[in-house]
Amino acid sequence: MIRSIAAAILAGRRFELKQSRLGLAMVLGGLAAANFTPSAMAASHSQRGQDASACFWFGPYVKDNPGFNVGFPDTGAAYWSANIAMPAGSKIVLRGQYAHARYQSVSAYEANGAALDSLTDYQIAPDRGSRNPFLPGERRTGEKNRSFTVEIRNEAVPASDRASNTLYAKASAGDRQILFFRLYVPDKNRDLTGGVGLPTPELVLADGRRMTGKAACAALNVAAEIVPIPIPTKAQYAALRDRPGAPDGFPAQNPPVFHAFYNPKFRTACLYSLNPGVDCRPATAPARAGGLYPNIDNNYIAAYLSRRYGKVLVFRGKLPTVPTTYNRTPRSSEGQLRYWSICQTESIATTRTTSCLYDEQVPIDSDRNYVIVSSLDSDRPKNATAKCGVGFLSWSAVGDGAGHLDDAYIYVRNLLPSSGFSHANQNTKLPGDEAAVLGDYLPRAEYMSIEEFEKMGCPASRDER
Structure with a gap:
């Protein structure tokens, strides 16, 4: 089905x-x-x-x-x-x-x-x-x-x-x-x-x-209209999301698991699977095919999230180097990626974005490690601020946009990796190899209460390596 x-x-x-x-x-x-x-x-x-x-x-x-x-x-x-x-x-x-x-x-x-x-x-x-x-x-x-x-x-x-x-x-x-x-x-x-x-x-x-x-x-018979984005009907989405026997928090997992994007069919079958160990781990790699009007210079990893596991979700990882350009850098340069971002969205039911942070907006330490918090604005910990070295992503108040207020969908974009950078999303070859390929550049995530994160102080830190 x-x-x-x-x-x-x-x-x-x-x-x-x-x-x-x-x-x-x-x-x-x-x-x-x-x-x-x-x-x-x-x-x-x-x-x-x-x-x-x-x-x-x-x-x-x-x-x-x-x-x-x-x-x-x-x-x-x-x-x-x-x-x-x-x-x-x-x-x-x-x-x-x-x-x-x-x-x-x-x-x-x-x-x-x-x-x-x-x-x-x-x-x-x-x-x-x-x-x-x-x-x-x-x-x-x-x-x-x-x-x-x-x-x-x-x-x-x-x-x-x-x-x-x-x-x-x-x-x-x-x-x-x-x-x-x-x-x-x-x-x-x-x-x-x-x-x-x-x-x-x-x-x-x-x-x-x-x-x-x-x-x-x-x-040219130009059509002055938005391009048609295929999204599921209400009935199709309900059949994916509201599955009998699904665990609390479905389709999210605790802790969150990021999957590399191969094609829309595989993404949907994997992320809404009741048996991700099978549906997200095929023996052979699915075909790489773009999604909706894909930018071929990009590749993604994505995960579903649920506030049922905790009001605060904390991401940690290492940020690849990029050419910093926003402040009008006079000369072009190269980095491990041309661009990196992490975006919190609703779901495939709406394809709406809630908030993003791109590379130059992410607080990092001297080793390029980051801490990013995601929560409802009303649940934002007091120390989830740039001053405390923490990035923040807003969780949509309407959840997945289709009636599930605790849901969210998150993805990480890698644009134009350099030939010498082997830890880009583009280097994944088989579903399940994300951790081995991305290493420290794969976000690690855990759910917390507001109080747990605030006890970590400022700057917020926890060594999980």
Whole structure:
């Protein structure tokens, strides 16, 4: 039963999510997303409302944008989508500026969320006279000479000799294409776009005609709507969550167990299993396949949580090194990862994010060890503060968003590990090897009472190695 439900969810047979018709300019006005100031957002609104990309890109998908907190958005990032149907033989010339940010990419998907192709910042060569600030050692804070051009072709990814600065977006016959533009950690006092606006599209038809602005959007049949996120129906979710014979706290375990992500079907079958020793430990590795419009540069570990085991959940682990960019570091550098974050969310019933901490927001000691507490805001221990060296994640007051107030879902994101870092999520090969592969970088978690954690003092510490 659980596998058939998982397959139905993966196939997206029904969608609970309503599609919003808000335009980009309307959405950006007055929005103050996490880590960004209202003044920066106002500047972004003014810029976006006038340029040729306003009818093309839709979003941003961020936690604090009403209606767009879907697909488990990371609060250290912003995403924009374009839902289009490229005419036969056409191409899109996308012109933009490298953002003042940690990371950016543009990706193409089929309408069902399957990845077609992707280009990450370091893979995009600059225009003549410009430079790519994402390359190690490059100056990243200059205002000029940051331009690039990407060509989006209505063609399949070639087996070899792919063209430079080219995104291949050939969808199945009769299907639409979904594009995503992603940006992580804009520099301090920059807007969501990293201070440069969104890339501007020009449509080139098979006969050579060129179109921009509203004409291009019309020819591309742009759908001004949120991308369809397949989530289970109420009945499907109830069949997963409210299983006869399930132990108290199900689907969480005590202590929490993180599982590497392989594909949506395996994730659902494992996390909602009454026999995780079997369903989460197959003899052969499940296929690696993206979830919902996946960023191929990311990989995840995730666990379900329950307040029935304790009001306070404490995570300890070691933070990989990353290039610290938020405070406008002048030169690009490398780390063990490009980006790390831990996000508390509701569940697959809503795919809504509650709170996240990304790498530069996490208090660490001299050995890069961290302590992070998760609880309801009303249960937050007095010493769960940055001043005491403790990060804090808010637990959703509505639990899983489907009537189970004690539930939560948490995941850890690893973005672009360096070739020399062997402890990234990406290096897991078989379900069950997470502890062996990640080592000290795997979060260890335990439930406590408020009083137990407060007795640990400030700074809070407990050596569990």
